[in-house]
Structure formats: structure tokens, C-alpha cells
Amino acid sequence: MIRMRLFLAMAIFITTEPTIAAPAGYFDLDTGAALQSGDAWTANGERYRLYGVQACLRGTTFTNKAGKIQDCGDASLSVLAAFIKDTHPSCAPIARAAGVIYVVCFAIVAGERLDLATMLISEGYAFAALDAKGIPVNPAYAVAEQQARARKAGLWQFPDVRHPSILLGRAATDHQEKVR
Numbered sequence: 001m002i003r004m005r006l007f008l009a010m011a012i013f014i015t016t017e018p019t020i021a022a023p024a025g026y027f028d029l030d031t032g033a034a035l036q037s038g039d040a041w042t043a044n045g046e047r048y049r050l051y052g053v054q055a056c057l058r059g060t061t062f063t064n065k066a067g068k069i070q071d072c073g074d075a076s077l078s079v080l081a082a083f084i085k086d087t088h089p090s091c092a093p094i095a096r097a098a099g100v101i102y103v104v105c106f107a108i109v110a111g112e113r114l115d116l117a118t119m120l121i122s123e124g125y126a127f128a129a130l131d132a133k134g135i136p137v138n139p140a141y142a143v144a145e146q147q148a149r150a151r152k153a154g155l156w157q158f159p160d161v162r163h164p165s166i167l168l169g170r171a172a173t174d175h176q177e178k179v180r
Contacts, residue, residue, distance in 0.1 A: 026090040029105055029116075033084070038076025038126055040100075051094055051102040052138035053117045054129040054165045055080070062158040072164075075155060079125035083107070089116045121145050124154020130165040 033041040033048075038055025041048050058073030083089070087107030095102040105116035120126035121144040128141035136142035148156055155161045 023090065026092045029084055029089045029091050031081075031085055035077055035081055035084075037073060038078075038080045038120070047100045048091070048103050049100050050117050050120075050126075051104055052129050052136075052141050053120065054127045054163075055120075055125075056127075056155065056161075057164045060162065060164065062155060062161045064158065072155065072161060076120075076125050079123065079154070080120060083116060083119060087114075087116075087119075091116075117141060118144050122148055122153070124148040124152075124156045127163055127165060134165075 029041075029043075033043040035041045036047075037058060039050045039053040040055075055076035056072030058071060058077075060072045061069045062072050062075075064070050087109055089105040089107040091103040091105035093101045093103050106113050107116055107119070108114075109119075117126065117138075118141065121128060121141050128136045128138065128145045131137055148154060
């Protein structure tokens, strides 16, 4: 009897096809989205952003191994585009602020459900976003970032890459000082 149950369970597992459509509450992030940056896009008249992620800022630069200056924001955007094309992520809205819908997204890769933000950060092409006090919005993303930095993954291999959240924090501080 136990063997029969095990056989039936295995048969169901083997013949069950993976879900093609996004689960309830999620939507498919597809190549039709208009990417704005390595962490934001527009689709169907709405603006979306990955929660807890900060991509490189467009217009900031790094020097590649060939000695050429490259746009850091373009590098982040290119990797997001590749991940969308290759992994077909599904996203769920979790918050709305200032006309932006913040989302968490996942993709199935090699049978594993992976968080899109963690993938981008772990590969070194995005960063853990910081709040106004300089605290990571999502501590797990900060851990992934530290591991990527230690491995010199992605953009971390270039010594002149600057963390975009730090640049944004400095810009905000400079603005506040000018207002005073």
C-alpha cells in the first residue's frame, strides 16, 4: 500500500506541468515592458519599481577592464532586460507611493523559485536600496550585496563603481544644506 501511494505521488509529480501563467495576485513581467532603469519600468500606463533595489544611476560611470568609461545605469538596465528575457519573471505589487507601484518578482530557474531582486544584486548589477537613515530596506538584499562585493561580481569588479544609494544620500544632504 505504501509503495502504491509513493508510485502515485511520483506519477503525479512527474506528469504535472509547470504553471505557465502568473499565480493569482501576480502579473507576468515580459519583454513588452518599457524599461526605465535597472530597477524600474512602465507597462500598461503604470510605473513599476523593484522593492528594495537600487540600480546604478544613469549617467554615473565606471571604467571597464579595457580602460573605457561605461555608463553604470546602462549596465544595470541591460542585465535587467536580459533577466526578463531569459527568466520570464512574475511580479506582485506590494506598495504604491508617488505614482509608482513597488513590486517583488520571482522567476523559476532550474526548477528553483528565485527572487529577481536577489538575482540582480547577487550578480553585482543592482544594489540594496537604503532608507533615509542609510539602513537597508531589505536586510537580505544587503547580505546578497556584501557577498557579491566580496566576490567582485558584476560591477563590483571595477574599483571606481560607486554605490548609487550613497550617491543619492549625498545629493539629498547637499540639497538640504543649500535650502538652509
